[in-house]
Amino acid sequence: MTKPERDPYTGLMTTGHEWNGIKELMTPIPGLVKFFLTTTILIAVLLWILFPTWPYGPNYTKGVLGVDQRSLVQEVLVKAASLRSVWEEQFTTTDMAILEGDPDAMAFVRMHGERLFEDNCSACHGLDAAGGPGFPSLVDDQWLWGGDFETILETLRVGINAKHEDTRYAEMLAFGDEGMLSSAERQAVTAYVISLSRPDELTEKQAGRLAEGTELFAENCASCHGEDGAGSRDVGAPNLTDGFWIYGGDANSITATLRHGRVGVMPYWEDRLTEADRRLLTLYVRDLGARD
Ligand code: HEC
Ligand code: HEC
Known part of the structure; x- marks a missing residue:
């Protein structure tokens, strides 16, 4: 120091x-x-x-203001539950056509439906619901089963090829693997399928097989896809004339479909979403643009 x-x-x-x-x-x-x-x-x-x-x-130590976060959370929860029960009640009991015409209800559908769709559906149908290979678009006005309220609601309840006992069942047969059509026959019928939506794109070779393909289609395919190929909602068989494809419309994709068949699986939601949620999603899907 x-x-x-x-x-x-x-x-x-x-x-x-x-x-x-x-x-x-x-x-x-x-x-x-x-x-x-x-x-x-x-x-x-x-x-x-x-x-x-x-x-x-x-x-x-409680503090002199007596603030209790737990009771605050409780209050918020009670409020949320009572809000939910109001709209649950509304969406379960009101006719969906009436809800669709009600701007307030639809504002709610857009807000809440977007979250529900993102959480449950977008993994397969895409964030914009436009689908992708193997998963149908929900915005294209083309329906396998139908786009009216009750049909969409039922599709959501039971699924397609799902584990639900009432599930919708739809299968495109494996004409190649099951030995029902030879490779040449599959190519002929592929030419016919292409001609249904894009006749200008047929190669000369394909055009030469068209007559055979037309006949094969009438014999093997029309029972499900309809005589004109426009599909059938009774069996969930897609329209083949509209240019929309789940699995692809080029010759290779179509022959692959014919060879191995297709069984798209849409899960059922009866156990996982409440009826109010399913009805809300039905309105949401229709609101995306695709109606019937
Ligand atoms: C695991 C993938 C998957 C999930 C998740 C999924 N879907 Fe699907 N969905 C499909 C497939 C695949 C099809 C078509 C089945 C077929 O090809 O036959 C389909 C078909 C549909 C259809 C019928 C379309 C028509 O043209 O009739 C509707 C409606 C639909 N889905 C809505 C939904 C909604 C809403 C959700 C969310 C709650 C959802 N999907 C979740 C895979 C899924
Ligand atoms: C038993 C009924 C049934 C028969 C018979 C049948 N199909 Fe299908 N087909 C379906 C169903 C159902 C689907 C949709 C499968 C799915 O989405 O999982 C389908 C899908 C398709 C697709 C795919 C469409 C797309 O959007 O990608 C093509 C192409 C097709 N069928 C062509 C044919 C042709 C050609 C024949 C005759 C050789 C035929 N089908 C016979 C039921 C049938």
Whole structure:
């Protein structure tokens, strides 16, 4: 310890501490920093007094304001539940056609339906519901089973080729694997299927097989897809004339469909979504643009 003195280089006083000739300058914490430090400490103490803070044993200091976050959460939950029961009631009992004409109900459908769709449906049908290979678009006005309220609602309830006992059942037969059509016959009928939506795109070879393909279609396919190929909602067989494809409309995709068959699986939602949610999703899907 030496006597504090003024340091000739910096003009500051020293603290009087000295180690091996090195002296420590007196540089106190700047006033502003000291001010904030003291204020934050004071605020902390104030908060300890006002709010629940210190645990002791199974209990804790409650604070003089008596704020209880648990009861706040409880209140919010009760409020949310009562809100939900109001719209659940509305969506379960009101005719969907009436809801569809009600702007307030539809604003709710758009907001809530988007979340429900994202959580449950978009993994397969896409965020924009436009589908993708193997998954039908829900916005294209083309329906396997139908786009009216009751049909969509039922599709959601029981699924397609799903594990539900009432599930809709639809299968495109594996004409190749099952030995029902030879490779040449499959190519002929593929030519016919292409001609239903894009007759200009037939190659010369395909055009030459069209007559055979037409006949094979009438014999093997018309029972499900209809004589004109426009599909049948009774058996969930898609329209082959509209240019919309689930599995692809190029020659390779069509021959693959004919060879191995297709069995698209749409899960059922009866156990996983409430009826109100299913009705809301039905309205949501129709609101995306595809009606019947
Ligand atoms: C695991 C994938 C998957 C999920 C998840 C899924 N779907 Fe599907 N959905 C399908 C497939 C596949 C089909 C077509 C089945 C077929 O090809 O026969 C389909 C068909 C449909 C159809 C019938 C379309 C028509 O043309 O008749 C509707 C409506 C539908 N889905 C709505 C939904 C909604 C709403 C949800 C969310 C609650 C959902 N899907 C979730 C795979 C899925
Ligand atoms: C037993 C009824 C049935 C018969 C018979 C049948 N189909 Fe299908 N076909 C379906 C069903 C159902 C689907 C949809 C399968 C799915 O989406 O999972 C389908 C799908 C298709 C597709 C795919 C469509 C797309 O959008 O990608 C093509 C192509 C097709 N069938 C052509 C034919 C041709 C050609 C024949 C005759 C050789 C035929 N089908 C016979 C029921 C049938």
